Amino acid sequence: MVCNMRIRNVDGLVQFYPETLTYLRLLARLTHLAMVLAPGCILLLFDPAAAAARGQAGQLLLLAGVLALLSFQALGVYGGGMFLRQLRLRPLAAACVLLFLVLWLARGLSPALAALPDRLWPVWFTATLALLLAQRLLVHVWCRRLVRRGVGLQRTVILGCTASGHLLAGFLRENADIRACVIGFVDDRSDRLQHAMAGLPYLGGMRRLETMVREGEVQQILVALPWAAVKRMGDLVSLLRRLPVTVLLAPDMAGLQHAHHRVTAVAGLPMFNISERPLKGWSPLLKRCEDVLLAVCALALTAPLMLLIALLIKLDSPGPVLFRQRRYGYNNRLIEVYKFRSMYVERTDADAEAQTTRSDPRVTRVGRFIRKTSLDELPQLLNVLGGSMSMVGPRPHATATKAAGVLFEDAVAEYSARHRVKPGITGWAQVNGYRGETDTLAKIEGRVAHDLEYIENWSLWFDAYILIRTLPAVLSADEAY
Structure with a gap:
């Protein structure tokens, strides 16, 4: 053979x-x-x-x-x-x-x-x-x-010089693998030729495509025509089925962007998955076990340090050791978050209407140190044990926190999507430099983007990686006051 x-x-x-x-x-x-x-x-x-x-x-x-x-x-x-x-x-x-x-x-x-x-x-x-x-x-x-180098196992063409075809070509250029090598566009309609871009040439119409297939120059065709064009789609499918070539119907790229490239079958019918409930199946139980185990261990190890910090706070300024602040938690519910008090009692900002800045006069001497090192967050281990927070997750924000004078939820449209999981003591945004003051819209946008990336890609390994990176991130940060 x-x-x-x-x-x-x-x-x-x-x-x-x-x-x-x-x-x-x-x-x-x-x-x-x-x-x-x-x-x-x-x-x-x-x-x-x-x-x-x-x-x-x-x-x-x-x-x-x-x-x-x-x-x-x-x-x-x-x-x-x-x-x-x-x-x-x-x-x-x-x-x-x-x-x-x-x-x-x-x-x-x-x-x-x-x-x-x-x-x-x-x-x-x-x-x-x-x-x-x-x-x-x-x-x-x-x-x-x-x-x-442009080597692929299958030479591929995109059928349809459409906006969707243009987006498809861009997506394939960014995510190409060895299985497919896109060589250009094919379309019979000359009024669409202006869309044959993305660095790919226009190869001709259907007759040219058939010739290329017959001569073994094309092994795969991606159809990127509008789905509403039912009759034209049917005619093309009838023609393409006669050729010895793989034909794939590309999805509407705008819909695919919203679907994050995932498809779910419902009663055998494929549908775009726009959003999923995070931490489904065994994941909530696994994450809760992780939280309890790590919180118990962390409390046992840091108990002497926490007692010392409590004593220093008492000696530094009058008032309670702990500060309780209402913040947004899971599903946008308000939770009470514990922190070591770092400000003078009479200057405390319960709703965080004014963010802490460098040399902020409201912050005590001990408070300046524990905020810089994030030691003021240690009491949140009690929140983790109580179930209102996790060890790793998007950081909870106070109700009136602003970026450049704009409330967080008004600054970023996807802001509330962070609350699909419990907030955490540390998070993916924090270990990537988004910690401390959010004085610009770009900072809160970056923080939200990292939080959403964490939610979409959660795993126990991801949590472990974030926890390992937390200490170096805290020690190297200069934006926390």
């Missing part, structure tokens, strides 16, 4: 046959299989501790190979995600962990696995994981270079 995985050069642009996708997935499976088995073979051949297992090496490696392919397939390693621009190291690492966990648990059922000494299992696992991640990194770098 003749293999179609040949490389062609059309008009100076390197391009592969579409069957290459299938061959690349097969190559990935074989490569991963080799990376699982190679360290095992080396250990069996050269490590004296594995002498007892050499007699059953064939059975051991066969079992490891079969389970490797099943584990990687089960976790979607070979799906469309393997061609994305993202590194996607996590699915590969998870598949490797799953594989060795299954192998370890199966030792009681397989004499071959049981014969492998315990001390060799971590070596085998570590070597395999390192090989898999290094291979993925190299493939990622290689694919990025190919995309920059």
Whole structure:
């Protein structure tokens, strides 16, 4: 049988046959299989501790190979995600962990696995994981270079010199991966030619497109015509179905922008997902367990420091140690947030109508230090235990807080979307420099943008990353007064 995985050069642009996708997935499976088995073979051949297992090496490696392919397939390693621009190291690492966990648990059922000494299992696992991640990194770098050179597995054209087609071309230019290489626009209607831009040429009409498909110059067509043009769409679909080419109906790009590129099936009907409730499924329980565990540990560790701060506040100025302020919490509900008092009692601003500035006369000597180091936020651990706040989340703001004289909710249209989750002691905005005074609209816009990014991409790992970055961010900040 003749293999179609040949490389062609059309008009100076390197391009592969579409069957290459299938061959690349097969190559990935074989490569991963080799990376699982190679360290095992080396250990069996050269490590004296594995002498007892050499007699059953064939059975051991066969079992490891079969389970490797099943584990990687089960976790979607070979799906469309393997061609994305993202590194996607996590699915590969998870598949490797799953594989060795299954192998370890199966030792009681397989004499071959049981014969492998315990001390060799971590070596085998570590070597395999390192090989898999290094291979993925190299493939990622290689694919990025190919995309920059204009190499794609499928030459693709956009059918429709429309505004939606223009937006689609821009989106593909920013997010292109190795699977598709867009070479230009096709449209029969000359009044639309002014939209054939985004750095792509106009290739001609339908006759030219059919010729290109027949000659093997195009393998994929993205239809970006207005969905309201039902008759024209039907005529084009009838024509394109006669050609040996993949035809995809592109969504209305304006709608896709609002949908954040997600589609949900309702009763089998695909629909754009405009917004989702954050932290669904097990996520609220996991985040609550994280909050309670971290808050208890943090209170135990910082209790002596908190007592010392309370004593210094009492000695520095008369008044209570704690300051209670009403702020916006989850679902725009008002919550009472605890802080160490950092201002003189008679000058306290309960609604934060005037933000604290450098050398603010309202701030006490101790208050200046604890605000600069964020130690005044430590009592909010009690809010976390009480359930009104989280360790990580958008920072809660007082009801009258303003940026450049404008209320936050009036300054940014998406401001209230921050309140779809509980507020946090620290957050993604804070570790990215948006901490302290918001004296300009740009600062509150940046803070809201980071908060919304956190909500959309929440995970326990993301929370851990933010917590790790919090201390360096606090120490390096110069905008907190």
